[in-house]
Amino acid sequence: MTVGLFIPCYVDQFYPNAAIATLELLEKLGVNVVYPSRQTCCGQPMANSGFEHLTKESNNQFIENFRDFDYIVAPSGSCVLHMKEHLHSGKYPNETEAMRGKVYELIEFLTDILKVDKLKARFPHKVGLHQSCHGQRGLKLAQMSELVAPAFSKPEQLLSMVEGLELIELTRKDECCGFGGTFCVAEEAVSVKMGKDRVMDHLQHEAAYITGADMSCLMHMEGILRRQKSSVKVVHIAEILNAQEI
Amino acid sequence: MKETKDHAALAEVFNADEPRVNWHDETLWFIRQKRDKAAHTVADWELLRETASQIKHNVLSNLHDYLLQFEANAKANGIIVHWAADAAEHNRIVHAILQKHKVDRMVKSKSMLTEECHLNEYLEENGIEVIDSDLGERIVQMAKEPPSHIVLPCIHKKKEEIGDLFHEHLGTPAGMADPQVLTEAARQHLRETFLTRRAALTGVNFAVAETGEFVICTNEGNADMGAHLADVHIACMGIEKIIPKREHLGVFLRLLARSATGQPITTYSSHFKKPREGHELHLVLVDNGRSIQLGREDFRNSLKCIRCGACMNTCPVYRRSGGHSYHTAVAGPIGAILAPNLDMKKNADLPFASTLCGSCSNVCPVKIDIHDQLYKWRQVIVKEGYADTKKTLGMKAMTQAFASPATFQLAGKAGRWFMRNVPFAVNNKLNPWYKQREMPAPPKESFGEWYLKNRKKRDE
Numbered sequence: 001m002t003v004g005l006f007i008p009c010y011v012d013q014f015y016p017n018a019a020i021a022t023l024e025l026l027e028k029l030g031v032n033v034v035y036p037s038r039q040t041c042c043g044q045p046m047a048n049s050g051f052e053h054l055t056k057e058s059n060n061q062f063i064e065n066f067r068d069f070d071y072i073v074a075p076s077g078s079c080v081l082h083m084k085e086h087l088h089s090g091k092y093p094n095e096t097e098a099m100r101g102k103v104y105e106l107i108e109f110l111t112d113i114l115k116v117d118k119l120k121a122r123f124p125h126k127v128g129l130h131q132s133c134h135g136q137r138g139l140k141l142a143q144m145s146e147l148v149a150p151a152f153s154k155p156e157q158l159l160s161m162v163e164g165l166e167l168i169e170l171t172r173k174d175e176c177c178g179f180g181g182t183f184c185v186a187e188e189a190v191s192v193k194m195g196k197d198r199v200m201d202h203l204q205h206e207a208a209y210i211t212g213a214d215m216s217c218l219m220h221m222e223g224i225l226r227r228q229k230s231s232v233k234v235v236h237i238a239e240i241l242n243a244q245e246i
Numbered sequence: 247m248k249e250t251k252d253h254a255a256l257a258e259v260f261n262a263d264e265p266r267v268n269w270h271d272e273t274l275w276f277i278r279q280k281r282d283k284a285a286h287t288v289a290d291w292e293l294l295r296e297t298a299s300q301i302k303h304n305v306l307s308n309l310h311d312y313l314l315q316f317e318a319n320a321k322a323n324g325i326i327v328h329w330a331a332d333a334a335e336h337n338r339i340v341h342a343i344l345q346k347h348k349v350d351r352m353v354k355s356k357s358m359l360t361e362e363c364h365l366n367e368y369l370e371e372n373g374i375e376v377i378d379s380d381l382g383e384r385i386v387q388m389a390k391e392p393p394s395h396i397v398l399p400c401i402h403k404k405k406e407e408i409g410d411l412f413h414e415h416l417g418t419p420a421g422m423a424d425p426q427v428l429t430e431a432a433r434q435h436l437r438e439t440f441l442t443r444r445a446a447l448t449g450v451n452f453a454v455a456e457t458g459e460f461v462i463c464t465n466e467g468n469a470d471m472g473a474h475l476a477d478v479h480i481a482c483m484g485i486e487k488i489i490p491k492r493e494h495l496g497v498f499l500r501l502l503a504r505s506a507t508g509q510p511i512t513t514y515s516s517h518f519k520k521p522r523e524g525h526e527l528h529l530v531l532v533d534n535g536r537s538i539q540l541g542r543e544d545f546r547n548s549l550k551c552i553r554c555g556a557c558m559n560t561c562p563v564y565r566r567s568g569g570h571s572y573h574t575a576v577a578g579p580i581g582a583i584l585a586p587n588l589d590m591k592k593n594a595d596l597p598f599a600s601t602l603c604g605s606c607s608n609v610c611p612v613k614i615d616i617h618d619q620l621y622k623w624r625q626v627i628v629k630e631g632y633a634d635t636k637k638t639l640g641m642k643a644m645t646q647a648f649a650s651p652a653t654f655q656l657a658g659k660a661g662r663w664f665m666r667n668v669p670f671a672v673n674n675k676l677n678p679w680y681k682q683r684e685m686p687a688p689p690k691e692s693f694g695e696w697y698l699k700n701r702k703k704r705d706e
Contacts, residue, residue: 134604
């Protein structure tokens with residue numbers, strides 16, 4: 001099995017450790033991983049801003065970069081959801097369907113494809129899990145609090161395999177953090193207020209780390225934590241699942 | 247309407263008072279929690295939502311036939327039926343009925359349709375006084391404000407502010423903010439109104455095609471008080487309020503109040519079928535853009551809405567920006583997908599007032615794909631040329647940078663270098679991110695660069 005590693009543009013530029021952890025974790029689990037170097041952006045920021053018609057090039061690039069792999073895996077729920085819902089191409093009309101079907105967010109790839117049931121990881125800290133909306137409500141990584149349906153959580157399933165990790169409870173377990181792509185600058189006041197409230201929920205429950213499957217939400221909350229001079233850190237879930245802390 | 251500020255600007259004003267935002271957020275979140283609790287008492291809740299959605303699907307697919315069936319049955323019952331193509335015609339019809347009966351004072355129960363049509367303003371310009379009898383609506387009417395929520399019109403007001411309004415308008419003691427005292431004052435005031443008005447206007451929650459009757463749901467009984475004491479009852483409804491059969495109320499009435507406030511059912515679910523002896527019962531069927539929306543395939547399902555307000559209560563943006571920031575009769579996520587149909591230019595900002603988190607679609611009792619429609623409206627609004635020029639240029643520049651992997655890598659490297667060495671180039675007040683958030687700490691090496699050093703050789 002060969003997996004194409006799909007790294008969101010801002011993770012590539014600002015959070016290389018999340019990408020490295022993803023790569024190392026998959027390798028540890030015996031997967032052959034290749035990172036196609038010609039990737040840039042999946043086009044989501046443009047599409048969510050109403051400019052989906054400008055994403056033709058990024059769609060074609062995506063297909064050219066990844067069509068030969070068995071699976072495409074990314075440490076980001078929202079980029080994966082964007083590809084699953086909106087990938088289309090006039091240049092490769094017959095390939096989009098198959099491409100949409102083989103794109104996976106890291107967590108669901110671990111639980112649903114690799115069916116991971118144990119991990120050699122240690123992270124002895126109090127951790128709060130931020131459920132990113134696109135991962136949770138879009139990719140259904142966990143049950144949504146609005147629905148009358150049985151509970152499940154793929155990220156919690158994996159975090160429970162990490163030695164020493166203590167997962168804290170949140171008052172609002174799946175409220176949006178307010179990042180929202182260009183929303184974070186276009187609606188700055190509401191975006192920041194949502195972020196402050198989300199961070200506060202984690203602080204009140206004494207999290208030392210906030211983790212999640214989407215670095216964009218974490219980047220937003222990190223910006224707020226650092227402005228508040230908080231000692232609480234954000235860390236991508238791949239970094240925890242790959243952690244060997246003593 | 248002299249509205250010039252967009253949602254983001256109005257939301258920024260709302261956020262100037264953070265404790266108030268916290269209070270507003272907590273108040274509405276409390277209602278969301280009540281809704282969750284009520285939904286969990288119904289084992290087949292998700293099936294009930296699906297059933298309601300399918301019934302409405304059938305209605306929208308056969309609206310023409312159901313409307314004619316309803317009209318014929320309503321007429322046979324003795325109801326006088328009117329058709330209004332738009333808000334102006336609706337307002338003229340209501341005015342003409344009042345003129346015919348020489349009525350210059352009217353009592354009105356909650357109707358978001360009349361808010362949408364700006365009926366109160368129209369009638370006041372024509373010398374007719376309107377008193378809203380829903381307590382929340384009466385309060386915002388005294389404050390000369392529009393409702394900020396379709397179910398809870400004055401949810402943005404604290405009880406002390408309501409006390410001040412009642413002191414000014416109803417003569418309650420200054421500083422009195424006890425809800426029980428204030429409610430009693432409102433009750434006395436409205437009782438006098440009910441007893442003296444000869445015409446009453448109400449909204450409609452459901453109109454049953456097979457029987458020609460309509461149903462109004464209230465908690466205060468104010469629609470009934472108005473309609474039963476007046477000689478003339480005028481009921482106004484959007485054409486999408488039709489349901490095929492009376493038995494379908496068994497689905498919708500179970501969903502409506504649970505979704506709206508967490509109650510099992512509204513205190514009053516009143517059926518109106520025919521006028522009393524010597525009285526007149528009018529019904530105005532209003533289109534006002536609905537058939538255009540019906541023709542928009544991507545947005546048709548928005549007409550399934552039963553106006554429960556659950557999407558507002560759950561919306562993290564609505565809770566932190568307030569209903570008035572949406573500058574339209576119906577606020578929140580549902581308003582943001584309905585309003586662009588009525589005036590795309592004026593409401594071009596609303597589909598962007600969302601993070602697309604999807605909570606709205608999950609609470610919707612008729613399963614409208616609200617957040618997907620927000621995404622689709624964004625595409626339409628940009629294509630129709632209503633996006634601002636700065637944003638268009640920014641998006642085009644971004645697309646250019648991403649089009650070539652070499653440009654992207656170079657721009658990324660340069661950007662990170664700048665952030666490390668000339669931090670004030672990005673850490674300044676021109677950068678909205680930096681206003682209340684730190685920028686990410688730029689690493690020396692991108693993942694791409696790391697990979698080239700640490701893995702690439704193995705692949706080749």
